[in-house]
């Protein structure tokens with residue numbers, strides 16, 4: 001356990017080692033709303049208890065995403081203008097109008113059509129590696145399914161999907177040397193993705209199809225069409241939100257099982273038990289908390305758990321800490337496939353921004369993990385896994401496994 005509050009450090013180097021559960025324990029106990037300095041930017045209030053994370057998520061009047069974005073960095077006005085074109089960085093009422101519009105692509109009908117294809121996609125992914133002794137789980141399994149699903153959703157042809165993979169790595173991998181080789185590379189990736197999106201937009205304007213980009217280019221908000229920039233920003237949000245998170249969640253799920261052979265054996269023995277797989281999926285989600293945190297900015301003087309906070313300050317909510325708060329989850333460091341209830345905050349705390357892709361992600365995780373274990377019940381680690389250096393996504397870069405041990 002970190003000995004004192006002076007040792008708290010929630011910046012990127014810490015996460016490259018492990019999720020700092022020890023620090024969260026100290027914070028939840030001694031300073032649940034903790035002032036954290038930042039070497040480059042203005043400091044922030046770190047919120048770590050389950051109830052407080054949920055309360056902040058649900059109060060968009062006081063805790064805005066539009067004022068300063070959802071990221072820790074301080075952006076200048078020009079950069080803020082750009083990020084405010086994505087749903088995550090809009091406050092109601094603007095957010096509500098856009099969310100309604102975008103929800104056209106997330107109707108139960110659209111989702112169930114995608115889900116129908118997830119079985120086939122997961123089976124094909126494991127078929128392709130069936131004869132191999134060892135595979136790199138992150139790239140060959142975990143990355144593939146979300147990538148194929150998001151590409152189908154936005155209408156990117158199969159042969160282009162690896163470009164989307166590369167762009168989203170470079171966009172969110174800014175703090176990890178394996179992904180971003182030069183400081184300009186993140187911006188270059190953004191430029192490439194915008195150009196690609198422009199071509200899709202032009203095509204859907206001329207030849208509308210039954211996909212989300214066609215719905216968006218023809219949709220209107222308050223009588224206006226979405227601008228090219230707004231469409232670009234939504235495309236990026238979907239590529240990143242739909243890809244990185246689900247990929248990492250799958251990698252953490254397998255890592256949890258590799259460390260717990262008795263749980264793997266239980267799941268293999270009950271491979272057709274739907275209820276067990278549904279509850280295991282929720283535990284994968286609680287355990288793997290794919291996003292470390294999101295930021296809000298206070299619109300007025302307020303307080304959280306008795307700590308006064310002035311208007312205009314940064315408040316950062318830590319999902320993995322909420323998900324292991326012992327006042328809410330008994331024995332929180334035990335991976336329990338039958339945990340009920342399991343109202344983790346991995347998709348957010350239930351406010352206006354609650355994850356639009358939650359049900360899609362649930363289906364992907366449940367189907368992919370079940371199919372993988374069905375085919376490779378004796379899977380075991382073939383070397384150490386490597387974590388991503390990021391204070392934003394809970395990434396695993398490499399997870400080598402032996403399939404038929």
Ligand code: HEM
Nearest residue numbers: 087088241242245246290347348349353354355356357361
């Ligand atoms: C395991 C996978 C995923 C995790 C852990 C995750 C997590 C999150 C979280 C924490 C938020 C913010 C919630 C809040 O502020 O209250 C969010 C928002 C969002 N997610 Fe996900 N997500 C996942 C998968 C997906 C997928 C597959 C898609 C799309 C296909 C998606 C699309 C979105 C969008 C569009 C938003 C913004 C919603 C808004 O601002 O109104 N997510 N997600």
